[in-house]
Amino acid sequence: MQTLHVELGERSYPIYIGQGLLSRPEILSRHIAGRQVAIITNETVAPLYLEVLQQSLGGYSVACVVLPDGESFKNWETLQLIFDGLLTARHDRRTTVVALGGGVIGDMAGFAAACYQRGVDFIQVPTTLLSQVDSSVGGKTGINHPLGKNMVGAFYQPKAVLIDTASLNTLPVRELSAGLAEVIKYGLICDEPFLGWLEQNMSALRALEQGALTEAIERSCAAKARVVGADERESGIRATLNLGHTFGHAIETEQGYGVWLHGEAVAAGTVMALEMSHRLGWLSADERDRGVRLLHAAGLPIVPPQDMTPEQFLEHMAVDKKVLDGQLRLVLLKRLGEAVVTADYPREILDATLRTDYAALAHSINA
Ligand SMILES: NC(=O)c1ccc[n+]([C@@H]2O[C@H](COP(=O)([O-])OP(=O)(O)OC[C@H]3O[C@@H](n4cnc5c(N)ncnc54)[C@H](O)[C@@H]3O)[C@@H](O)[C@H]2O)c1
Numbered sequence: 138m139q140t141l142h143v144e145l146g147e148r149s150y151p152i153y154i155g156q157g158l159l160s161r162p163e164i165l166s167r168h169i170a171g172r173q174v175a176i177i178t179n180e181t182v183a184p185l186y187l188e189v190l191q192q193s194l195g196g197y198s199v200a201c202v203v204l205p206d207g208e209s210f211k212n213w214e215t216l217q218l219i220f221d222g223l224l225t226a227r228h229d230r231r232t233t234v235v236a237l238g239g240g241v242i243g244d245m246a247g248f249a250a251a252c253y254q255r256g257v258d259f260i261q262v263p264t265t266l267l268s269q270v271d272s273s274v275g276g277k278t279g280i281n282h283p284l285g286k287n288m289v290g291a292f293y294q295p296k297a298v299l300i301d302t303a304s305l306n307t308l309p310v311r312e313l314s315a316g317l318a319e320v321i322k323y324g325l326i327c328d329e330p331f332l333g334w335l336e337q338n339m340s341a342l343r344a345l346e347q348g349a350l351t352e353a354i355e356r357s358c359a360a361k362a363r364v365v366g367a368d369e370r371e372s373g374i375r376a377t378l379n380l381g382h383t384f385g386h387a388i389e390t391e392q393g394y395g396v397w398l399h400g401e402a403v404a405a406g407t408v409m410a411l412e413m414s415h416r417l418g419w420l421s422a423d424e425r426d427r428g429v430r431l432l433h434a435a436g437l438p439i440v441p442p443q444d445m446t447p448e449q450f451l452e453h454m455a456v457d458k459k460v461l462d463g464q465l466r467l468v469l470l471k472r473l474g475e476a477v478v479t480a481d482y483p484r485e486i487l488d489a490t491l492r493t494d495y496a497a498l499a500h501s502i503n504a
């Protein structure tokens with residue numbers, strides 16, 4: 138087992154990474170203060186992992202809340218089901234909420250923990266690659282509003298994150314690739330040597346080799362922990378974690394949620410950010426192509442939807458959270474391994490990026 142730490146003063150917490158951690162009761166119990174535990178999970182994950190987790194929590198009074206599965210349930214009505222479960226089982230302020238599932242469960246259970254009786258302890262047990270390398274670390278919690286994704290929420294840090302790499306054995310391959318988009322993101326924004334490692338190990342990762350997975354998750358969590366430790370509330374460097382996300386959110390919104398997975402849209406959006414960084418003279422064509430190739434090798438789309446117009450992109454990008462005072466700030470790469478957040482670029486370069494023929498780019502690198 139590997140242990141990393143998110144350093145946030147009195148809100149610091151460990152991230153445990155290893156195979157089979159779900160059945161290691163002593164790890165969880167270190168972080169449970171009271172006698173009561175509430176496991177929040179969903180209909181897909183419960184049949185796979187709820188029983189083993191319940192067994193690990195044998196010494197506690199455990200309530201389980203099994204929610205419907207899907208981003209479309211990340212809302213007030215479903216959140217209410219968590220409070221219903223906690224109150225029905227008479228959980229008090231010393232209860233610990235455990236999120237067992239992907240990012241949707243983690244975001245909702247975390248927000249519920251932030252609100253229930255003005256805040257109770259909370260442990261993340263992420264079971265998708267995306268949630269293991271991204272959403273479970275850093276304390277962003279929340280739900281969607283009909284008018285905007287993740288628009289209602291709180292910063293609320295967990296007491297611990299427990300990552301059982303064996304849980305990825307049951308993950309659909311498309312979801313695995315979607316998580317790899319965020320893994321590659323860390324290499325691009327802050328860890329150039331990691332890109333070389335990923336190039337060497339991509340087939341091992343896609344074959345779910347545990348050693349490779351553990352290392353990729355560890356390096357990703359270490360990067361996220363560093364960035365969050367330096368800028369918990371995203372007043373600066375944390376925004377670089379959104380590489381590819383402004384373009385990607387436009388794709389997700391235009392196509393309708395669920396048609397493209399988040400990581401898939403981020404991959405195509407990252408290709409656009411690589412292209413724009415190249416057009417600004419910051420990346421060479423070879424460096425851009427290296428990033429595109431790696432995303433392709435991870436089984437991700439590298440061509441944005443071809444029926445999407447520049448106007449559609451701009452319309453969706455204008456409502457992105459990174460717009461401050463009317464300026465569209467973008468995460469771009471100064472070099473491979475160094476990201477900047479900037480609104481200071483010629484408008485023509487953005488327009489040219491949106492008009493680029495990405496199918497031809499993909500073809501030129503034999504993808
Ligand atoms: N808080 C943050 O910092 C942050 C960061 C990134 C994303 N997010 C949020 O995370 C969510 C996306 O997370 P996600 O990609 O994990 O999606 P998800 O939670 O919807 O999980 C994807 C699918 O995999 C299933 N699943 C989960 N674990 C499984 C397993 N081990 N085996 C088989 N199936 C399994 C889920 O039930 C679901 O159907 C979005 O709501 C996004 O807004 C939050």
Ligand SMILES: [Zn+2]
Nearest residue numbers: 319382399403
């Ligand atoms: Zn993301």
